[in-house]
Amino acid sequence: MNVDRRAFLTAATAGLLLPQAAPQAAAASSARTLRSDPFTLGVASGDPSTDGFVLWTRLAVSPLNGDGRGGMPARDVDVDWQVATDERFGAIVESGTATARARDAHSVHVELKGLQPGRDYFYRFKSQGRVSPAGRTRTTPQGETPLTFAVAACAHYEHGYYTAYRRLAEQEPDLVVFLGDYLYEYGPSGYTALAGRVRTHTPGKCETLADYRLRHAQYKSDHDLQAAHAVAPWLVSFDDHEIENNWAGPVSSTGAPGFAKRRAEAFRAYYENMPLRRASVQGAVLRVNRRVSWGSLARFHLLDTRQFRDDQACLDGVRAGCDDRLSDERTLLGADQWRWLESGLNGSTTRWNLLGQQIMMAHRDYKVGPGREVNLDSWDGYAAERTRLLGSLARTPNPVVLTGDAHMHHLAELKTDFDDPDSPVVARELVASSIASDGDGYRDRTWISEALQENPHLSYIDQRRGYLVARLSRDEMSVDFRTLDYISRKGARAKTSHRLMIPATTTGESAAAKAGAAPR
Template sequence: MTQLSRRELLGKSALGTGALWAAAAGVSAAPVLARQRLSDYPFTLGVASGDPLPDGVVLWTRLAPDPLAADGRGGMPDRRVPVTWEVAEDEAFRRRVRRERAVAVPELGHAVHAEVGGLQPGREYFFRFVAGGEVSPVGRTRTAPAGATDEVRFALASCQAWVGGPYAAYRTMAEDDLDLVVHVGDYIYERRDTETLQDFRLLHALYKTSPDLQAAHARFPFVVTFDDHEIENNWADGVSQPDGEASNEPGRFAALRAAAFQAYYEHLPLRRPQRPKGPSLHLYRGLAFGDLLDFSVLDTRQYRSDQLTENFPAGPRDPRTDDPGRTMTGATQERWLLDRLARSPARWNAIAQQTIVAQFDYDRGEGVSVNHDQWDGYAGARDRLLDFVAQRRPANPVVLTGDWHSSWVNDLKADFDDPASETLATEFVGTSISSNCSWAPAVAQAVDVNPHVKFFDGDRRGYVRCTVTPEAWRSDYQVVAAANDPSAPATTLTSWVVEAGRPGAVPA
């Protein structure tokens, strides 16, 4: 880390635009910290960047000298605190391209979300923050490419149950060569008593103390969406999963949702449109990587119909799954997705989302047993998506999935019950960063009666490294020997390739 004098940094900060200052000041009535010194080093939760565009990224940090302080305030005073951020072309900050000022406010847990514009496409940049006379670690990021693009490399990650601090998968990932990380949820796991903003802040802060998670965030921009455990297991729209009784008292779950959403926003590199408004958060969005790769990032929890059953890992298929009135995305997001796919000029169209899209019958015999939390519980909605793909033929659709703590390669079929039917798209399900898969045997015993599932492994943790070129999409399943032992070697479990114009993956 390069140390600059506080005077040098803060003295020139008046050159910065007032936009961020004004935006932040508008939400806070707290006075600005009169004395610039903080009690201790405030960058204990690291730095991050996210949602790359061709001309910029959003930079993130949260001031928290005492990150696990019981009141959830991170050891910060009830004051607004000026923060300066800098972007440079080199790690030593000799070729500085931006230096501006923001304000960290107590209403947002002293998180900073600095949206940087005016950068060059497809370029590496370095960034850091200064507050209270302290300088943050240096982060590296990368803008999205524009126009003709030869290659994009990214990691698909999900499900990082707390295993005590080390994350072998993130340590491995941080040493990889990637343009971005796509995280499809279960960034934290709620606990039985996680209910208030203070509770959710403490949980996020705990996870963010991981040096390996910090290292990955400091190295690559992240594109994140949540799944269920950022809020509550298997929540659905306004319905708390432990249906009925006290958990669904009027207002209780809306208040929990609002607390969870705010803490989520406070701890991740999200742009202003993703700032929650009480119990709602507009999380689905699109990101383009030149003419090569378009991401539609979905939120399949906030607008979904309630699960028909909670049988785990599966249970007899409820005939109501076919009801076209049931939705996984809500009507508005569904229209947005289909419209985006219809208009996309990109060579590859990735749909980054949470639960498994492919049908999977857990019953080897005559019965049909499915998991009703996944798209199998929303078969009517899945039919609409796959019928659209069949009719409108968006270029090279690839679905990216998390949630199920296991590695899968699936053909998405016109008719899952007819192996000879057309393969319309490919689904890569990434294993968890650290969460266990106790239900792996229940899946493994039925893989051979689901021939559209080309690969399954439930025993290993890691991430999927995707290398996308105009000719092909390659997915390398990078796995670690032990989720919480970063010294253990990482290996490639399996590699699959989709050729452009030929849906369905084949072994590399």
């Protein structure tokens, strides 16, 4: 029986499509059953390839237990998994058993191989007589198969409901690109000045492994977030709040002792709760810079703009008169990642090249009138390396930069010299607003007008919550900037507030130079 994708999404996240586990499947896991449903955190998939992907779940019978273990017993638990070509799991093509280990917070990562390229698959887990919700995922195609993908970032739980995740899921993208601040480390009301508090964080600021595990569990318990994970594979990367606000490499923004241990434990919890491949865990480093290709149509170059950077110049923040930010010696990416990125851009043979990264790349002057104030935590604080990167993008086939962090939609022209109006445009930067951070948002037309006038390479800003939906083909990329009027209560609809079309160009000619935009 063929089921409409949207009907699948609704039913799967409500648990309606799933029959009870067969007795033999329950027996295969353990004779000792858990007292309640262990699949309270949903399911997810990620990092697709032409023949596989990562499947994820984490068992938690009581997600908000203060020890971060989700109410699970201090023993390993077997988890059966199934992959099918249909929503009803009548045609199972792969299955097996994984072990949810107590030492890993009972998380499960299954890395699939040997599947068919460019097709949908459905997956679920079974354990202890229980069945998980089902998820839909897909392998990457061969050739120039069109792609619809969503871009999202910044989801402060206290600032509002995750309606934007639900609306994103309803659009059924092939892929979701998440660019950081999946969670926030603050204690209750630790950062609510702009938004107030709609919901409440678990007690305490995240500092220990148990704290981060518990915070991940609280966020993952949200059914709208679960729906977004269940609808498509994700490419995930972190920014700062998954660990600590504005951290930089080995440096804590607060100067608190023991940051290396805190960072390592936050990384561990992040891996435990995300659909990442095991290869991302490399000792004390959590490697999230990687490339994922969508056939010959597009290559995603995912960057890490936190782990290898120099400390922010001039004590961080939005400041004027900081000459240190212009130093040729300052690095945001680190030497190894820079070489990796340069090699990938220079050797790319795909039609489009999409850089997924966390912080605003375009120059942004926050001061109206004479003088200049810039955000030293963004690429403005690492201006020389940005100039070198933009020079590389000028030689890259059809580059587009995808960005999070700013809590506002931005559309920017990227130039090698932002002070020269005649400097050529080498790429477009598409900045996604937040899923929830900063609450309902607003549309202060006076403030927006002044910001656009001060920064003529910016053509669109919107302070409301939202996400991006991009449709990519050989000939063009169309982008919808989606916004919600409120998240302080449930039920908001999403609308396209701005639309952009970027035509593909020949190698060496910027796609952005010909791009046109039309408000909606």
